[in-house]
Structures are given as C-alpha cells and as structure tokens.
Amino acid sequence: PAAPTPADRLASAEALVRAGCLDCLLAAYGEYDLLRAFPFAKDAATAGAVRTAALIARRERELGLADEGYGERARVLQTAASNLPNWLPTLLDVVEALPASGAGMTRTPTSDIELERMRVLRLNRDRWRARLRELAPIDELGAYLWLAFTCGATETSNLSLDELFEPVAPFRDTPLIGFKRATCRASDTAQLQALLDRDPRFLETKYYLGLSAVGARRLDEADQRFEEAYAWREQWPTLTQSIANVAMTSEEFERSLAFYDRTLVMEPRAVDALLGRIRALTYLGRNEDAIATTDLLIALGWYVGDARYWRALNESELERNDEAWTDVEAAAKLLVNADVPKLAGLIAYRRHQLDVSRAKFEEAHARNANDCETRFYLGVVLAEQGVWNRTAEVLVDTGRCLESAERGLNDEIAAIRASTDPPARQARKIARREQFIAKGRRMLATSWFDIAVAYYNMSRKTEARQFADKVANDEQFGERARGILSLLK
Numbered sequence: 001p002a003a004p005t006p007a008d009r010l011a012s013a014e015a016l017v018r019a020g021c022l023d024c025l026l027a028a029y030g031e032y033d034l035l036r037a038f039p040f041a042k043d044a045a046t047a048g049a050v051r052t053a054a055l056i057a058r059r060e061r062e063l064g065l066a067d068e069g070y071g072e073r074a075r076v077l078q079t080a081a082s083n084l085p086n087w088l089p090t091l092l093d094v095v096e097a098l099p100a101s102g103a104g105m106t107r108t109p110t111s112d113i114e115l116e117r118m119r120v121l122r123l124n125r126d127r128w129r130a131r132l133r134e135l136a137p138i139d140e141l142g143a144y145l146w147l148a149f150t151c152g153a154t155e156t157s158n159l160s161l162d163e164l165f166e167p168v169a170p171f172r173d174t175p176l177i178g179f180k181r182a183t184c185r186a187s188d189t190a191q192l193q194a195l196l197d198r199d200p201r202f203l204e205t206k207y208y209l210g211l212s213a214v215g216a217r218r219l220d221e222a223d224q225r226f227e228e229a230y231a232w233r234e235q236w237p238t239l240t241q242s243i244a245n246v247a248m249t250s251e252e253f254e255r256s257l258a259f260y261d262r263t264l265v266m267e268p269r270a271v272d273a274l275l276g277r278i279r280a281l282t283y284l285g286r287n288e289d290a291i292a293t294t295d296l297l298i299a300l301g302w303y304v305g306d307a308r309y310w311r312a313l314n315e316s317e318l319e320r321n322d323e324a325w326t327d328v329e330a331a332a333k334l335l336v337n338a339d340v341p342k343l344a345g346l347i348a349y350r351r352h353q354l355d356v357s358r359a360k361f362e363e364a365h366a367r368n369a370n371d372c373e374t375r376f377y378l379g380v381v382l383a384e385q386g387v388w389n390r391t392a393e394v395l396v397d398t399g400r401c402l403e404s405a406e407r408g409l410n411d412e413i414a415a416i417r418a419s420t421d422p423p424a425r426q427a428r429k430i431a432r433r434e435q436f437i438a439k440g441r442r443m444l445a446t447s448w449f450d451i452a453v454a455y456y457n458m459s460r461k462t463e464a465r466q467f468a469d470k471v472a473n474d475e476q477f478g479e480r481a482r483g484i485l486s487l488l489k
Contacts, residue, residue: 006041009034010048017052017140020176021202022059028052029070043083050074050081050088051141054095055176058148061100062183063204064238066266071095087135087142094128094145097121101152129153136167140176143168147177151184161185175199187212203232207239214246220420222246237267244276250421251429256280271302278310287314305334313343321350338368345377357381372401376443383450391454392463395447402444409433409440442476449477452484461488 004012009031016028029052035045057071071092078088097120121128132149135142150156150164161184171177175195179202182191189212192205210225226243230236244259257280263273274297281290294311298304312327328344345360361378368374379395416429448470455464468484471477 006035006038006045010041010044013045013048013052017048017055018171018174018176019199019201020174020179021199022056022063022204023201025052025056025059029056043081046077046081047084047088050078050084050092051139053077054092054141055144058095058098058144059204061098062148063207064100064236065233066235066237085139087131090128090131091135091141091145093120093124094132094149097124098145098148129155133167137170140171140174143171143177144180147180147184151180175202179205183208203229206232207236207242210242214242219246219250223250235266237263237270237273240266241270241273241276244273244280248276248280250425251432252425253280253283257284269300271297271300274300275303275306275310278307282310282314285317287317290314305331309335309340309343312347316343316347316350319350321347325351336367338364338371338374340364341367342371342374342377345374345381349377349381354381354385358385370401372398372405372440373443375401376447379447379450383454386457388454388457392451392458395451395454398447399444399451402440402447406437406440409437445471445474445477449474449481452481456484456487464488 013028013031013035016024016031029049032045032049032052035041036049038045051074053070053074057067057074059065060067060070074092074095078084078092097117099114099117099121129149132142132146136146137143146167147165150159156164161181164184165172165177165181168177175198178191178195182188182195182205187208189209192208195202196205206225206229210222210229213219213222213225223243223246226239226246229239230243233239240259240263244256244263247253247256247259257277260273260277260280263270264277267273274293278290278293278297281287281293291311291314294307294314297307298311308327308331312324312331315321315324315327324347325344328340328347331340332344341360342364345357345364348354348357348360358378358381361374361381364371364374365378375394375398379391379398382391382394413430413433416426416433419426421429448467452464452467452471455461455467465485465488468481468488471481472485474481
C-alpha cells in the first residue's frame with residue numbers, strides 16, 4: 001500500500017488528539033512535529049503541535065505529573081510561527097496560569113511561581129472566561145480549557161454539568177472531552193472505567209480511580225490502582241505522595257517514608273510530602289531525622305505550626321525538654337487543637353512544672369473530652385498535687401474511658417482478622433493495637449492505685465478498699481496497694 005500522505009498523517013494526528021489520553025496526545029505531538037518538515041503541511045502541523053503541546057502541559061498539571069516542558073515548547077513554536085490563529089497566545093497564557101487541579105481537587109500552591117499564577121488568573125479571569133466561551137465550540141484546546149477553567153470555578157458552580165458542557169457540544173462525543181466530564185467536579189468512576197475499557201491507553205484514569213477508592217476507604221483497591229498507574233509513569237509526584245498517604249493510613253511506615261522520599265526527589269518543596277515524611281520518621285522512632293525535616297518545612301514557611309509541634313514531640317522523645325517546650329509554645333500560637341496543649345502538658349510535667357502541666361491538660365481535655373490519655377495525665381498531675389477529690393473524679397472517669405477504648409481496639413483487631421488485608425499487614429496492624437491495649441492497661445492500673453490513694457486521703461474507706469483490691473496483685477502497685485488495705489482494716 002502507498003505510504004500515507006502528509007494530509008493523511010495530519011488527520012491521524014487530529015484523531016489522536018480527540019482520542020484524548022496522555023499517550024495519545026504525546027503521539028499526536030510527535031507526528032505533528034515530524035510533519036513540520038513538509039512545506040505544504042508546515043502551518044497546519046505547527047498549529048497542531050502548539051495546541052497538542054498545550055493540552056499535554058495541561059494534562060500533566062491536572063494529574064500532578066512532573067513538568068516535561070511542553071508548555072514551553074508550545075510557546076517557542078507559537079512565537080516562531082507567523083501563520084497561526086491569533087487566539088493561540090491567549091490559550092497558552094491560560095494554560096500557564098491554570099492551577100494544578102482536577103476531579104474537584106486543587107493542590108496547595110507552595111512556590112512563588114504558583115502564587116504568581118494565581119495572581120495572573122485572578123486579574124484575567126473575566127476576560128479569559130469570555131474568550132474561552134467563544135473558542136470552546138471551534139477548537140479542541142479551547143474546549144478543553146473552557147472546562148478546565150470552569151469546572152472548579154465558584155462563579156459557575158450554579159450550572160449543571162449539561163449547562164457547563166453546552167459550549168463544547170461539537171466535541172461532546174470525543175474521549176478528550178469525555179475524560180474532562182468524568183473528572184470535572186469530582187471523579188465519575190463509572191465514566192472513567194468506561195473510558196479505560198474502550199481505550200486501554202487511557203491509563204491516567206487509574207489514578208483517579210485510585211483517589212476514589214481512597215475516599216471510599218477501600219485502601220487495597222486504591223493501592224492496586226496506584227501501583228498500576230506507577231508502572232505506567234514513575235515521574236509523578238502526586239501519585240507517589242498518594243501511595244505514601246495510603247501506606248501511612250495502612251500503618252506501613254517504611255513504605256510510606258520511601259514514597260514520600262521519592263516525591264521529594266521530584267519536588268523538593270512538596271510541603272505535604274515533607275509533613276508526611278516527618279510523621280513517618282516519628283512513628284519509626286527516627287527522631288533526629290524527623291527534627292531535621294521539620295527544620296526544612298519551617299525554612300519554607302509552610303505548616304510552621306505543624307512542624308513546630310512535631311519537632312517538639314521528637315525533642316521530648318529525646319528528653320530535650322527545654323527545646324521541646326520552646327517549640328510547643330510556638331506551635332500553640334499557630335494551631336488550635338487538643339494535641340498541642342496535651343504535648344505541652346507532658347513536657348511541663350517532665351520539667352516539674354505541675355501547675356503549668358495541669359493547666360495544659362485541662363485545656364486539652366476541654367478541646368477533646370474523648371482522649372483517655374489526656375484524662376489520665378490530668379489525673380496523675382492532680383494526684384501529685386494532692387487534689388484528692390478531683391483526682392478521684394478524673395481518674396474514675398479515665399478508667400471508664402480506658403475500658404471502653406480497649407473494647408474498641410479489640411473490635412478493630414477482630415475486623416482486621418476478618419479483612420482481606422495481606423497477612424503481614426494484618427500482623428502489623430494487630431501488633432500496634434496490642435501495644436495500645438498494653439499501654440492502656442498500665443494506665444488503668446495507675447489510675448486505680450491513684451484513686452485508692454485519693455479515697456484513702458479523703459477517708460472514704462469503702463471506695464479506697466474497692467480500688468486498692470483491683471491492683472493488690474499488680475507487679476508495680478501490688479505492695480503499696482496491700483499497704484493501703486492493711487491500713488483500712
């Protein structure tokens with residue numbers, strides 16, 4: 001058969017653009033670039049290369065892939081050409097300014113470049129929206145950018161999807177626009193799966209299917225989808241971070257750390273990955289490394305309150321209590337939650353500042369009354385201060401809380417054993433919960449002993465005997481509990 005003519009090849013490249021998958025767009029760009037060598041095809045091929053490179057750049061940013069420079073290639077080609085549509089420069093400006101977003105999610109801007117893009121978008125929003133509305137029915141790039149511009153916009157949130165997609169009606173049946181509809185305001189898993197079933201080249205759909213599985217707490221399914229996407233593209237920071245997040249939730253801290261590190265190799269300023277890395281290192285007991293990573297996050301000026309909290313926690317683990325106190329006080333100025341005053345209470349206790357410790361635990365308890373540990377620590381401080389009536393009140397309540405927590409942990413263990421998790425993951429999760437149970441039982445024994453002491457000092461002998469009996473054979477408290485019982489005879 002005769003070799004395809006340049007016109008045939010231009011038509012094939014256009015079909016690849018409308019097919020819409022990233023690999024399709026890359027193949028189309030390669031063909032357009034080759035066709036620029038043919039004089040009679042040069043103008044059409046250059047226009048096609050510019051439009052396709054812009055689509056690739058937008059898809060990369062939507063997915064959070066590493067930037068392979070296609071936006072810059074589009075700009076260079078457009079600037080050097082003389083016979084391109086006069087609206088192409090505006091579309092390239094839009095591509096450059098649109099944020100990293102897709103499927104209803106917008107990633108946090110963490111660089112001066114991203115903040116500048118937000119500023120440019122804000123200044124040009126109304127003008128660009130009107131221009132994109134005009135171009136949406138006549139060009140695939142215009143149609144795609146109209147949807148990228150409006151799917152997550154507040155000013156179009158009152159429109160239905162049908163109304164939003166009305167301007168792109170000429171391209172409605174193309175997979176390029178079908179993909180955008182499936183990821184417009186949220187991931188439509190049925191549409192995404194249908195796209196993949198019809199065209200196995202649409203491998204980027206697996207990332208969105210994985211995100212949907214995460215939202216539904218189907219972590220094994222999410223992990224599988226993400227692994228399939230990773231086999232397709234490794235230079236994908238948002239994917240590696242998503243894998244790390246799933247591993248963190250699954251309590252696979254080594255795997256989590258590995259994928260946060262892969263993310264940071266590609267995006268050293270990925271602040272969410274830095275924060276995840278700090279958590280993973282903390283849970284792995286690598287306190288010095290965790291502290292070093294908090295320094296990086298603080299230097300970037302992002303999540304400073306969180307970084308100060310985690311640095312204080314790791315410093316306290318290393319018994320650097322004065323440094324930990326400085327950091328936890330700094331965190332308290334930036335974060336309002338129960339964890340910060342709880343940690344502050346522990347640090348103050350270790351610094352023998354009982355009044356400060358008590359105040360911090362009271363504050364933490366007021367913010368989260370369901371934290372058994374906070375109640376326990378408050379009761380211990382009250383006991384050391386000899387505030388016997390409050391000691392008994394708080395620790396009796398703590399005992400009920402700890403017993404309820406143990407029942408909850410046993411229910412979790414039963415659910416893990418009945419799950420489809422791999423045996424190694426089950427064992428890891430169960431071991432972690434068994435550690436929590438053991439720790440809770442020691443807190444319960446301490447609570448019972450301190451309650452017995454409190455009631456003894458309030459001359460409430462019946463209650464004192466009741467709680468002393470509970471720990472009379474305890475390895476840690478048995479001898480002292482029996483001493484109380486002998487005094488009560």
